[in-house]
Amino acid sequence: MTKHLEDTLHEKIAKVVQGGDAKYHDKLKEQNKLFVRDRLKLLFDDEFMVEDGLFANVMAGDLPADGVVTAIGKVNGQTVCVMANDSTVKAGSWGSRTVEKIIRIQETAEKMRVPLLYLVDSAGARITDQLEMFPGRRGAGRIFYNQVKLSGKIPQVCILFGPSAAGGAYIPAFCDIVIMVDKNASMYLGSPRMAEMVIGEKVSLEELGGARMHCSVSGCGDVLAANEEEAIQAARSYLRFFPANYTLTPPTALAKAPVSTAKEITSIVPENQNAAFNMHDVITALVDEGSFFEIKKLFAQELITGLARLDGKPVGIIANQPRVKGGVLFVDSADKAARFITLCDAFSIPLLFLADVPGFMIGTAVERAGIIRHGAKMISAMAEATVPKISVIVRKAYGAGLYAMASSAFEPDACLALPGAQIAVMGPEAAVNAVYSNKIQAIEDPAERQAFIQEKRREYQEDIDLYLLASNLIVDAVVPPSELRRELIQRYEVYKEKRHVFSDRKHAVYPV
């Protein structure tokens, strides 16, 4: 082979890896965006990178790599597959080779059984190429089919740097986690221009489908990152909790004590059942220092979901947050929980429920929004989860809230209670009103009426006394708050040997 051929090849490669025209690179800089290959440098551990399809559509001349880089690299030492849109090439739009490359990297990830990352920054389909890329067997629909098929087999992570428009918006929707860059990332089926033309609505892109909206209102986004570097680091941190695929156990890290400034749980949780406190403080007191990775931090904040480590081992935490909306479960918080439980269960991450819940919300608004079927999703996901699961009643668990937080009937490996815990159909005030409403109304003397109510509340308190529940084996252990972390570490150590198959049926008819 002559030197000349190799030189020509190097020239061709050098041209393609530059991506699109200089003016589009300038535009990236204006938008505080990085070039796709610089994103990959930040994502991967080192220089290790294998790329296919570099010359896709090279004959077209102006479509380097056909607008997408598909590569294999290392993240935290783990081999991962990546597809990454290049927005300097026709705004990252999809032609037929683009779609074929994405499908092939999915197939590679499936064969290798390794995580797959989607670095999305794309205007959507190239309408001029629709016959080749849209409707066929290996058209764009196959990307989503593959995503559904891969779900729960390998981790699928989406980092959204720019738009994810129309059909393309389903890529994030089928991923396990969506990290969005504030101000730049967006997801929408119809653009603001289309919204105005078709339904007459005038709205900004940020309002319609911006990153902040999706991370706080719609729940389509999981992590809001301030910039691209932060988004890529978030993806790397997230993947540290996950095995390469569902057949493996999640990786462990060096064990750390909780942060030294953590408050004692006894001083965090007020004795008054009705007063608010910050459940984040309890989580901080329990988990390894700096290990908490919160998911959907800005969405349905009355429930906290996140990954953390206990003695170096991953655990998925679902915790009511009394500081927000009293920790009551709503439509969105139930969805948030169901999704997170499914994620952890798919990849063998044990679950920890920290319960302080007055119940599911009541009233017209939530009934019309279908709180019953949304709550059913959470309960169904929690019931089906076969990973080690521990429920801790931190302060109170009333009504269906008790069920939703993995209480005794739902096969937790243990239902633990802190000494102040109250478990009941409802709290004392509500219960006395419900049972004795007529009698209370019938007592005319106010002092006498109040005395009657107090007496009935006292009786009720005796009925739900924690030691009475422990005596009836309703809770498996009452744990001193100062020893809760140690108790959890020991129990997860024991339950890791758990092998439990929920059912051999095809699948449930899920509430949705």
Added chain:
Amino acid sequence: MKQVAANMAGTVINVLVQPGDEINEGQDVLVLESMKMEVPVQAQASGKVVEVKANIGDFVNDGDIIVVLE
């Protein structure tokens, strides 16, 4: 004009700010009783309080404006 809205339905049991106060985003402005819980409502924006629209004992719905900021 910036506003603070109730984030759930409930009865106002305590008002923590008054016109003229400078408040910060995330600060508790009012306490509701709902679902038998004391539910602090946080400011969704920073600014000077112009008007407090809710009084102790009022029922407020999710989304009702309770404080108006400058």
